[in-house]
Amino acid sequence: MDFRLTEDQRALRRGVRELLARLFDREALRAAVDARSLDRDLWRELGAAGFFALRLPEAEGGVGLGLPEAVLVFEEAGRVLLPGPLVSTHLAAGTVPGAAEGAVVVTGASEGLVPWLDEADVVVGDVSGAVPVRSVDPLTPLHRLPGTGGRAHPFLPQGLRPGGTPAAERLPTTAVLLTAAEQVGSAGATTDMAVSHARTREQFGQVVGGFQAVKHLCAGMLVRTELARAAVWAAAVTGEAVEIAGAKLLADEAATRNARDCLQVHGGMGFTWEADVHLHLKRAWVRAELGMTVSQAEEAVAAAL
Numbered sequence: 001m002d003f004r005l006t007e008d009q010r011a012l013r014r015g016v017r018e019l020l021a022r023l024f025d026r027e028a029l030r031a032a033v034d035a036r037s038l039d040r041d042l043w044r045e046l047g048a049a050g051f052f053a054l055r056l057p058e059a060e061g062g063v064g065l066g067l068p069e070a071v072l073v074f075e076e077a078g079r080v081l082l083p084g085p086l087v088s089t090h091l092a093a094g095t096v097p098g099a100a101e102g103a104v105v106v107t108g109a110s111e112g113l114v115p116w117l118d119e120a121d122v123v124v125g126d127v128s129g130a131v132p133v134r135s136v137d138p139l140t141p142l143h144r145l146p147g148t149g150g151r152a153h154p155f156l157p158q159g160l161r162p163g164g165t166p167a168a169e170r171l172p173t174t175a176v177l178l179t180a181a182e183q184v185g186s187a188g189a190t191t192d193m194a195v196s197h198a199r200t201r202e203q204f205g206q207v208v209g210g211f212q213a214v215k216h217l218c219a220g221m222l223v224r225t226e227l228a229r230a231a232v233w234a235a236a237v238t239g240e241a242v243e244i245a246g247a248k249l250l251a252d253e254a255a256t257r258n259a260r261d262c263l264q265v266h267g268g269m270g271f272t273w274e275a276d277v278h279l280h281l282k283r284a285w286v287r288a289e290l291g292m293t294v295s296q297a298e299e300a301v302a303a304a305l
Contacts, residue, residue, distance in 0.1 A: 009068070020080050023045055024080050024082055036141070038083065039083075047103065052092075056100060067174065070178060071178065074181040075185040075229075075232075087175050088108045089102075092122065106122045109145055110291055113289060115290070118143075136282045136285055136286065138279075176245070176248050177244045179290055180232050180250075187224060187251070189280060190261075191222055193277065214265055217264060224253065225254050227250055232251060255283075260281060263278070
């Protein structure tokens with residue numbers, strides 16, 4: 001099986017990266033952190049670009065692409081820390097009116113946590129009694145369902161069948177995979193940030209990238225990113241639940257460990273609010289608790305062995 005990207009897929013990834021560079025650059029990221037609210041204009045721009053309707057058939061007004069292409073798009077979203085319930089709205093496209101166009105924001109419960117509940121126009125599932133909790137990520141406000149302690153059943157918006165999804169019970173794995181793709185994007189971004197800093201920052205008369213310890217950190221980050229990316233891409237092609245669980249496991253590790261190693265490469269300045277590294281680490285922590293936790297992924301993989 002050939003897992004290399006086609007020319008069309010490479011063009012899609014390139015186009016999405018250019019689009020997000022225009023719509024959500026670092027200045028917009030920092031503005032979102034300060035605002036702590038969802039930018040509806042940005043949401044509609046994403047809808048107009050086909051972000052949410054990517055897997056809807058063309059006959060239904062969608063782009064007509066598949067899960068492998070969606071994974072590429074969500075990886076780019078994770079790379080720039082695009083905020084909002086992206087996965088939920090994407091899955092609702094074609095079923096919830098306005099979701100595909102970005103006119104409606106859709107969210108749902110995942111592991112007992114409900115992201116962006118106050119901003120959502122449509123909530124999938126019963127979230128009655130959900131209470132706000134302090135989120136470590138300033139770009140992901142959270143509510144917690146009562147009695148879950150932050151844990152509940154996996155994300156299961158029953159009855160939704162966007163983009164030709166064969167059955168509602170497959171939606172949890174789709175949500176998990178797209179969340180994993182976002183984690184891979186974040187892991188790739190922090191790798192690039194660490195390498196860029198190591199090439200320019202000087203200490204003791206030489207760039208810090210010349211020190212063996214820093215080289216090892218950057219090399220380890222690259223390996224984790226590429227392993228997770230390969231697992232996510234492969235799972236997008238096969239659609240096997242156990243492979244998706246394994247991909248989420250690798251992606252969570254890559255995103256969280258890479259962000260921590262990126263902090264180390266940056267040294268003291270990496271721990272400041274002005275640096276973006278901490279935003280990647282905080283988002284990685286939150287995503288690791290959504291869709292499928294590390295322990296759940298481990299159990300799923302172990303059960304299949």
